Amino acid sequence: MLDSALAALASLTQPSLLLMLAVGVVAGLVIGLIPGLGGTGAVAILLPVTFGMEAEQALALLIGALAVVHTSDTVAAVLLGAPGSASASVTMLDGYAMAKQGRAARALSLAFLSSMAGGIIGAVGLTLAIPLARPLVLSFGAPELFMLTVLGVSLAAVLSRGNVAKGLVAGCLGLLLGLVGIAPSTAEYRFTGGSLFLADGLSLVAVALGVFGLAEIASRVGQRQQPGEEIALGHGWLAGVREWLGHWTQVIRGALIGIWAGVLPGVGATAGTWLAYGQSVATAKDKSKFGKGDPRGIIGPESANNSVEAGDLIPTLLFGIPGGVPAAMLLGTLLTYGIQPGPAIVTDHLDLMYLIVWAFAIASVVGAALCFLVTKPLARITKVPFAVLGPGLVVVMLLGAFQESGQLGDLWVMIALGLLGWLLKDTGFPRAPFLIGFVLAIPLERYYFLTDAVYDGAEWLARPWVIVFLVVLIAPAVFALIRYLRRRRGTDTDDRTVEPAGDDEGELSGSVWSLLTAAGMLVVFVTAFVVAGGYSPDARLVPRLITGVGALAALVLLILEIRRLRSVSTSPVPGEQPARRRFPGVAVAARTFVWMAAFLGLVALGGYVAAALVFVPAFLLYVARARTRTVLVYGLVTAALLVLAPILLPVELPLGALMTR
Amino acid sequence: MSTQTPEREAVAAAPTPGCSKQAALMIMSLFVVLAVAATTLGSDLLRRAAATTDGDFAGETLEVLIPLAEGGGTDTWARYVGTELSHVVPGQPGFAPVNEPGGEGIAGTNAFVAEARADGTEILVSTASSVVPWVLGRSEVQYDFDQLTPILANGSGGVIYARTAAGVSSVEDLVNRDTPLRFGGISATGLDLTTLVAFDLLGADVESIFGFEGRGPVNLALQRGEVDLDYQTTSAYGPAVAPLVLSGTAVPLMSMGQVDVAGKIVRDPNFPDLPTVVEVYEQLYGEAPGGPALEAYRSLLALTYTWQKAMWVPEKTPDAAVQTLRTSAHEMAEDPEFTDAAAEVLGGYPIIADDDLPALVHDAYTVEPDVRDYVVELLASDHDVQLD
Incomplete structure (x- = not known):
């Protein structure tokens, strides 16, 4: 075993392999920066490039990209509040809050280091998993997976500080939205209104980018920058490193949860990242800082979302069962080289297995280092007023979401969900339970029915892992109840006065x-x-x-x-009439959504390039009130990039009705 | 951080326009003109007429529509075969795979028949998940495989196997049971349908559980003892089932078989030692099967296994373009270098692209109304699936 491991490492010193790995890392980082593409986008864009390569080179390229996508997707989440991928929306909760307090550098260095460690631990996990994966996967049947989904959703609702009712409502709404489409057990279409486009359900990318990304744009475009509110990079790099070292147990826990979620088929990166966040909160003594810039809220999820990809490779390689779309495409690539994933891969292609492990580990380190280098120049983007940044972000996010399904309808859904996300945010509903509910709805239903069909009565409740999950599920609820009762007996004012009207409280x-x-x-x-x-x-x-x-x-x-x-x-409150408060943000947000809808309407008519050519300058002129030169350069560069994108990359632009077919 | 760039100060402080109304109007009209140009030019550039009838595809791009998400077996197959095909077509056209998932393959296929150019540059991929709804006559389906022209086709095979610990050692254990065997399925209206019809034909005592994510998870569930019966396609049999058979955990019962040129169900060349469903029937009941169940099985076997994956162009595509594509595909399929390299992707079955293809495909894709009635009835009575 050690021989093959060292041989694989030696083979990685070949210039051709190193070059491919480097290309993969750079491509993966760039793709991660663009909201909406994520791991699927990385593999899809690089796959055509690999045809004609040797298997080793192709793997180095793809693994290099896959290992670092979740390192750089944090940048937009932290600096702009627009997650680079669905799983980065978890990091956004605390990362963006930290950035708003002027500690973006600290948040980013925590995230990069955690991503790197997650990647390395993931690679080690991949190596060790060879003898362990089989019993682990076989011990997780339908009942265990069902309990896991229940745990995920419940954690989300319980973790909504102080407002379980709002958390529950948001979680249920997410679950309901996740059920749109084909029912797992009966192949019936539900809540589709007869539309075939809804039959496969809503796209996760569209939901995540809408609820978090577009909502953020809407609420910030109109804001005049107030002192202390600007996103500043700050100088916390070293402080971040020190803080990170202090939380090393969080790193390991997050990474292990990530591997575990990746190994289990049907859990996925977003849910795995969320479970890591949930355990960070659940095991913390002082939970009050979560969502307001707690470093632990960044470290756990960031370690997890990189190790998920490594964990995902375990069932992909050993059983031929991919856990996510990127792994599924990697599986296809292996097949085209005549490599059949399955238990025999350990004996037949051990050198390739180790090549993957080493490539993953090296890419994680190099990727994090590169991220440290480029963040400073990238962070300048936050000095640009949001109103100027907004139209470009809208164009990029909608294009990113379009790549997943190629349906214009998904973009309308995304804007509608942006509106919903904004409403949730401003009325103080937590959005995390919404997203996690959406992700876990179908698995929850699927494994419930499988459990019900496969096991008689309640015998499945006696399975050891099920009992463990039940305890984990019930214990926090009991604690929360006790704490609630105590607080009620004590001072009732606690709730209202101590909580400052922070960001998460919402304007409305x-x-x-x-x-x-x-x-x-x-x-x-x-x-x-x-x-x-x-x-x-x-x-x-x-x-x-x-x-x-x-x-x-x-x-x-x-x-x-x-x-x-x-x-x-x-109760007469002197000097204020709360019922008649005015909300200037509402009008601005409403106007922004109208702009977005108008843009999409133009896309439907004249295609993406033409719509961007009108939307970007118009928005800059009439909303951002930018200078002439800015408008001209910005508008033309955006259009030029959009024209070039489909030529250089396998990116598809939406076509308009007026374009002759 | 209080001293900022002047630009930001200006924007933040000034409610007045960044430039005058007239300037703004001028800029906007400039961009609108550009936009109109982009719309018309863009469509011309994207949709210029293709020259594909001269036996040369130089300068063209083969756009292959895969109506499923990235990463599945069909996606892998289509990307690989499409790439190789674009290399052998004269003029070496470009290759652009387009995934259009939605409605289990129905949405993308609908879009193809509605919009695809009939010049040989747009190619549709079909597979069991888009073919079965068409057989069932689902209302969402707006395509008809009789109205499309096949370029090439590729078969697949399957093996039904059982968990030995469930008390199955041979096909006799499928019938006259105290407790039914549990079969793990994904959805009754997909590729599983052929297996369900096989069980019905054999009168096997089977209870079907649907809702699994894929065949891989069913294989794992069988190893856990959650289900007793499963089937795997030929390419997955080696890695997923063979080790279980070797260790005595599972026993292979039968192969799906293949439909030969004469329409007879014969043994699968990849599993010469396994009896077909028809042979198992003879073994159990001492006579040859017949009736609507057999007809339905034969039809579904041809559609979902023998002719499982295919590439099509619109019916109105000029013959010359079709001929160029099909001849190139045939050359590719005959090239030993290709068949060696593609062995894993093709799953042990050759690509068919010869002159007999249209007639064979036409036979396979002609489904008798009786077959449909039988299947709809079976789904309603045994599996609670009501079709419109």
């Missing part, structure tokens, strides 16, 4: 808007509950459960909101 929190949102959610859940009645019993059960719980939580929330509004309006 506690206003009529918040009440209307709760009412709207109630309507959505009740409607979906009724609609679900038309499905066959097996397809109806889970939607009914989710909408039932959601409706209940929304009702509770509605009552709370009404009571709060009443108490505010009856």
